[in-house]
Amino acid sequence: MTLLDLPLAATRGNPAAAASYWDTDPLRYLDEHGAPVEGGLRPAPEMLAADRLLAVYRSLRLARAFDTEATALVMQGHLAVYPSSRGQEACQAAAALCLQPQDWLFPTYRDTAALAVRGIDPVEALTLLRGSWHCGYDPKRWRTAPQCTPLATQAPHAVGLALAAKMAGDPVVALCLLGDGATSEGDFHEACNSAGVYQAPVVFLVQNNQYAISVPLRKQTRALSLAGKGAGYGMPGVRVDGNDVIALMHVLDEALERARAGGGPTLIEAVTYRIRPHTNADDAARYRDQGEVELWLSRDPVDRLARYLTATGRLDAGLDAAIGEEGAKYAAAMRERLAEEPHVDPGDMFEHVFAGPTPQLRAQRAMVEAEIAAQSADSSAPTHGEA
């Protein structure tokens, strides 16, 4: 079985539709066993340099370690919720690695691993999912917008920021992360359309992980390729194997460079799979077979690169173990820091509603502060019956 079998789920009983799927065969460099595909992409030599690929591999392992640890932390009650990106590590790492420091990333709630690869402290990155504040990192410092929970609503922001950079003459590109479900939203359409009209330096990376919670792609759209939607907005649409990090980075580099050079936006569809349920609160057994999950486990993006690196003599067991140890250390530090009860300050609720407080907010803040004072007075006093 190959990756190409997957879209047939959407074309069952429709040979004509199936035929056109072959036309939109995802671009690849490696096959699922980590061997270069004949007639596949030809990445630049710099992309295939040993130090570059080992850095990418480290990032994949970091993303995997991050996701595994966060999944454990939510099970232990240290996070409020965690939408896992297991199986999507190539997308997560590539998104962060292809950007230059001045570029902006517009992530969703499922892209916390990408934030970690970008270098954001995991405690800051997980603030939203821990529930101690909404956005825990400084978006300006990291050129990373707050993770967006409503679907596709960050896409117009990416267009606006890219347009602003273009107007200012800055070589800045915005990379907007989306899922397959988000392509059904009106804001996705409006953002793509406006990006085309403005020729904004923005790249839309759709991680087509086949499911929007429980709803499979075939119930999301009758389109045979999400990348094909690019044509309707006058922008290139590229369908790439989302578990082949080399292919993905090649496609992303090309799109980002085109945008930076004034060539306008690109829509990239990365075909991948969400290995774990939507979140810890979801039960994927209600809507998909374990067999499908097993199939995709065999296409694992981290293993694929490891096999290629091993086969080409750039990775041996010793180095692999050392890289694994780095991931384990990272996860251990996460575990230790996130197991602590987070500090929250009720004053934060009022502090940043407006630049300065309104008289009404000042009064409400005083009320909450009085309640806090009364509470701490109560807890230091002997228990009394009807408080």
Next chain:
Amino acid sequence: MSVATAHPAAAPARPPASSARRDGAAQAGPTPPAAVTLAKALNQALADAMAADERVVVFGEDVAELGGVFRVTDGLAARFGESRCFDTPLAEASILGTAIGMAMYGYRPVVEMQFDAFAYPAFEQLVSHLAKMRNRTRGALPTPVVIRIPYGGGIGGVEHHSDSSEGYIAHTPGVHVLTPASVEDAYWLLRSAIASPDPVVFFEPKRLYWSKSRVRLPVTTGPIGTAAVRRPGRDLTLIAYGQSVPIALESAEHARGFGYDLEVLDLRSLVPFDDATVMASVERTGRAIVVHEAAGFAGFGAEIAARVSERCFYRLEAPVLRVTGLDIPYPPPKLEHWHLPSVDRVLDAVERAMAA
């Protein structure tokens, strides 16, 4: 895209009784200044803001070459170039979302929603992002966007051209909501909105676009968050905003004939709400009536009535009354006079309040 383009003949605008003198800034020169319409004052506010700060950009549907269906952006593209004032695709969520992204990069976008009821597609961007961005990033990412929305009825517009949507917005923490009723406030409040570090929804009373005042611009009036006493009075406080202000003032004139001396407040700023001015007035008069065009049920007037009752209960001589639009979808133009608050309805309410 507008089905009805309102024109002056359809809108016999009552000049608001406000005056620049009351707010203090206009100087009487040797020659009296020419009459300026409210729409022109807005236009000049935009031009002056763009001239003062190159981060200010204006965009929306039909705002560049056409100058806006109400001509509020007339001449801006020609003067400042199409990179500072540009037409957008017909997509309101994208217009506001793009503005949010530009503000994240340091620009000061001023966007136009062509008509009140066409702004609804942008509602999610407003509620989930514009209003929350500063808060969710602990102040790191303020989004000082101004959304201009022509609103209200009485212009003979067919459906979807006459809504009063201020209540939906005012209910959303994190955005300021302003609405001028005078030419002077139109200029100064828009300048203040553009200069504000916070997002502002700026409701423009479209029936008053052609109201005039002899004023030399630029002019300054009150800061954001302050209401204005348009007419002092002793017996009862009429609380109004936008195009209900001239109705309230006319009602007050009529009421004088019945021996009632009414005070008229123009809120100007729904958010932040000027509790101090409103309560001081009701403490003086002991009676209050709220006048607005939006449907009364769960409308902004309910908030005002509740606030007044909570704060002035022991001073009130009568229940706080509301004269508002009916609780119906906005009616067709041939019926809208039944829907809109009228001087007669205000005077009826005044009779009831004074009899209590």
